[in-house]
Amino acid sequence: MGRKKIYILAVLGFLLVLAGCDLKAGGAEQDGKGLKTINIGIQQSIGPLLLAKEKGWFEKEFKKEGIEVKWTEFQSGPPHFEAIASDRLDCGQVGNSPVIAAQSAGIPFKEIANTSNGLKGNAILVQKESGIKDLKDLKGRKIAVAKGSSGFNLLYRALSKAGLKPDDVKIIQLQPDEAQPAFETGAVDAWSIWEPFISLETIGKGARILTDGQLLNVYSPGFTVVRTKFAEQHPEQVIRFLKVYEKARLWEEKHQSEAVSLYAKVKKVDQKIIKQVIKNNKALNIPISDGIVKAQQKTADFQYSLDAIKKKINTNEVVDNSYIKKALKEVKKEGGDKN
Incomplete structure (x- = not known):
């Protein structure tokens, strides 16, 4: 058998293997099996x-x-x-x-x-003794939030309602496991977060809800x-x-x-x-x-x-x-x- 025929047979064999794989993946996957x-x-x-x-x-x-x-x-x-x-x-x-x-x-x-x-499932928290009493008081403050999260949206909606721009505050992008200690130690002034962290901080640690979805009429x-x-x-x-x-x-x-x-x-x-x-x-x-x-x-x-x-x-x-x-x-x- 010449080299040309061997090469053709090898290519055909390879294509058949691929076809078999495709059939196996396609057919079985499409009908929910496998x-x-x-x-x-x-x-x-x-x-x-x-x-x-x-x-x-x-x-x-x-x-x-x-x-x-x-x-x-x-x-x-x-x-x-x-x-x-x-x-x-x-x-x-x-x-x-x-x-x-x-x-x-x-x-x-x-x-x-x-x-x-999500009306009460997202909130902006501050410490109990914080001087932040109103959304406008957030100006110039450090606020922790997970980028792209529901807390992120709530924060931006809250700032808009208060007439503040994102540049008016210092947004610190932190995931909850990083934001929680930052909030509790005072490294940030506020935290835009969701449950169960809201209840953990308010009931367990004495934090205060500055605003939430219900107060802002923001569905999350x-x-x-x-x-x-x-x-x-x-x-x-x-x-x-x-x-x-x-x-x-x-x-x-x-x-x-x-x-x-x-x-x-x-x-x-x-x-x-x-x-x-x-x-x-x-x-x-x-x-x-x-x-x-x-x-x-x-x-x-x-x-x-x-x-x-x-x-x-x-x-x-x-x-x-x-x-x-x-x-x-x-x-x-x-x-x-x-x-």
Whole structure:
């Protein structure tokens, strides 16, 4: 056999291997099979996602399909989307500002459920004895906030209401694990943050709420998000995720004292703090309403006016309520909380 024929056969063989790989990946992936691991992101939030994680309910449910659950903890929402962009994360829950930044950046994801309205779930904190009594008193002060987070949006909306520009204050970009000690030691004068840190600082450390979403009439809704390609390839697993979360939410609702005890043990904090967190940031698992979409659009337009995002976006384009509608219908049919 000549060298030319050998070369042709080798190339054909290589192409057939590639074709086989494509068929294996494409065919199996498209019909939702062949999934070995689901990657779930979690923050330090207190709620049904943490409850289900601690009780192993996701692992139990996905094991039925031979799927392993891998958890990754993040300090805030923006790192979720860095992981989604690099295909390292499939599902997670984040606040309102990170999804706007991610959409503006062209990261492929979908908002598939509304998990909170966020009116009292975000606040700007100051120390009890601080001379900062009004939003205008923030001028010239150091304020800690995680860039691109829901706290970031609340801070900028608060400054705007007070007639201040971002340059009128000293914004220190810190993730919660860095911001907390900075706030407690007085290295910063204020902290724009979310639950459970609001209750940890106000109830546990005596800090004071300068303002929050309710006082500003600023919605900071929370969302379940999913990587677009994952949702397209494994729609049944996306629904499965939402069903487990819904059953955990229903369990928390029906067994609140047990849930509070579990959260307090996991977080090593007083149950009084946990109760306040749950009160301030009630867990939801519902379709994303037109009202929430409008609130998101208002936030996106505001951030564009500040050049916080580089292009105008239509926030409705990333919303897909089909998964949550199917999940809730199935949970209801199955009788709700059976854990």
